[in-house]
Amino acid sequence: SFELTQPPSVSVSPGQTARIPCSADAxxxxxxYWYRQKPGQAPILVIYKDSERPSxxxxxxxxxxxxxxxTLTISGVQAEDEAEYYxxxxxxxxxxxxxxxGTKLTVL
Amino acid sequence: QVLLQESGPGLVKPSETLSLTCAVSGYSISSGYFWxxxxxxxxxxxxxxxxxxxxxxxxxNPSLKSRVTxxxxxxxxxxxxxxxxxxxxxxxxxxxxxxxxxxxxxxxEYYFDYWSQGTxxxxxx
Numbered sequence: 706s707f708e709l710t711q712p713p714s715v716s717v718s719p720g721q722t723a724r725i726p727c728s729a730d731a732x733x734x735x736x737x738y739w740y741r742q743k744p745g746q747a748p749i750l751v752i753y754k755d756s757e758r759p760s761x762x763x764x765x766x767x768x769x770x771x772x773x774x775x776t777l778t779i780s781g782v783q784a785e786d787e788a789e790y791y792x793x794x795x796x797x798x799x800x801x802x803x804x805x806x807g808t809k810l811t812v813l
Numbered sequence: 814q815v816l817l818q819e820s821g822p823g824l825v826k827p828s829e830t831l832s833l834t835c836a837v838s839g840y841s842i843s844s845g846y847f848w849x850x851x852x853x854x855x856x857x858x859x860x861x862x863x864x865x866x867x868x869x870x871x872x873x874n875p876s877l878k879s880r881v882t883x884x885x886x887x888x889x890x891x892x893x894x895x896x897x898x899x900x901x902x903x904x905x906x907x908x909x910x911x912x913x914x915x916x917x918x919x920x921x922e923y924y925f926d927y928w929s930q931g932t933x934x935x936x937x938x
Contacts (some may be wrong), residue, residue, distance in 0.1 A: 706875070738924040740859075747908060747928040748859065754922060791859055795923035800872040800916050802861035802923065803847075 709737075709792050711807035716811040723779040726790030727807045730773075737775040738793045739768060741786075742807075748791060752777060778808070787812040814931075815839040817909050817929035825903075825936050833898040835909030835929060836889070843867045843887040847912035848927065850894045852905040862894065864912045884903075899936045906931040 708730045719724045727737060740748035749760050752768035755775055762769050765780045779786055792805040821833035835848075842848060849864035865871035865883050873881050882895040896903060910925040 734920075735925075736922060737921050740925075747931050748925075749928070750924065750926055753924055758847075792914075793859075793924060795921070797921060799847075799916055799921050799923035800864075800870075802864065802874075803874075804851075804859040806859060807858040 706801060707794075707796070707803060709803050711790075711792060711805040711808045713806070714809045716813055717782050719784060720781055723782050723786070723810055724778040725790050725792075725810065726774050727775040727776070727777075727805050729794065733799060734770075734773060735794050737768070737770065739766075739777045740791045740793065742789045743787075743792065753792075765766065778780045782810075782812055784812050786810060798808060815927040817872070817911070817927060819907060819909055821932065822827050823933060823935060825934060825938050826897055827900055827936055828898055831903060831934055831936070832893065832897050833907055833909075833934070834844045834891055834893045836891045837911075838890070840911070841887075842885065842890055842892065844918050848892055849910050851908045851910060851928075853908070853931070854902075861880040862896075862907075864914075865892075866868065866914075877896060893922045895917040901936050904934065904936045912926065 708775040710728045739752035741751045742748040756768040767778045789807045791807045795802045816838045818836050825831045842882040847864050850862040863873045880897045886891045908931045909929045911927040913926045
C-alpha cells in the first residue's frame with residue numbers, strides 16, 4: 706500500500722495562481738487524479754492522468770508531475786474555485802485505491 | 814449521462830449491519846466498467862471502500878475487508894454495500910461511483926468518473 710500526502714490548506718488572492726502538491730510515499734509511480742469538492746456536494750473530476758482535463762473543466766485548471774509529486778495548478782483563481790481538492794491514485798493493478806487527505810483552497 | 818443514486822437507512826445502531834443500494838441509470842452495469850463505494854467521515858477526507866466488476870473481481874480496502882460485502886443485481890441495474898458490525902467510526906457520507914479501469918497501458922488508468930450525490934449514514938443507538 707502507499708499514501709498520498711497533501712497540505713491541509715492553501716490560500717491565494719483572486720487572480721493569483723494556486724498550486725496544490727500531492728506526494729506519494731512509494732514507487733512505482735502511477736497516474737494521479739484530482740477532484741474538487743464543494744460543501745455538501747459530491748467530488749467531481751478536474752484532472753486525470755496527471756495532466757489531462759475532462760470536458761467542461763476550465764482551462765485554468767492544469768496538472769503536472771515530477772518524480773513522486775504531482776501538482777494541481779489553478780491559474781487566475783476565482784472565488785468559485787474555493788473548495789476542497791483531493792488527489793487520488795491506485796496501485797499498478799488498480800486493485801488498491803488511495804486518496805490524499807485533501808487540501809482546502811481558500812480564496813482570500 | 815450516467816446517474817447514480819443511493820438509498821438506504823440514514824440511521825443504524827451500533828453492532829448492526831449498514832446496507833445501501835446504488836441505482837444506476839444511463840448505463841448498464843453489466844456492459845462494462847468497474848463500480849465502487851467511497852465514504853467520507855464528517856469533516857474528514859475521502860476513504861475508498863471497495864470496487865468491483867459485474868462479473869468478477871472485487872477489491873476491498875484492507876481495513877474494511879472483513880466487514881464488507883458487495884452484491885450486484887444486473888436485472889435492476891443496481892449494486893449494494895453491506896458493512897457489518899458498525900461502530901460510530903462508520904458514521905459517514907457514503908458515495909457510489911463508476912470506476913474507470915484500464916490496465917492496458919504502461920501506466921494504468923484508474924479513477925472515479927461519475928459519483929452519486931452521497932447519503933449520510935449515522936451509527937447511533
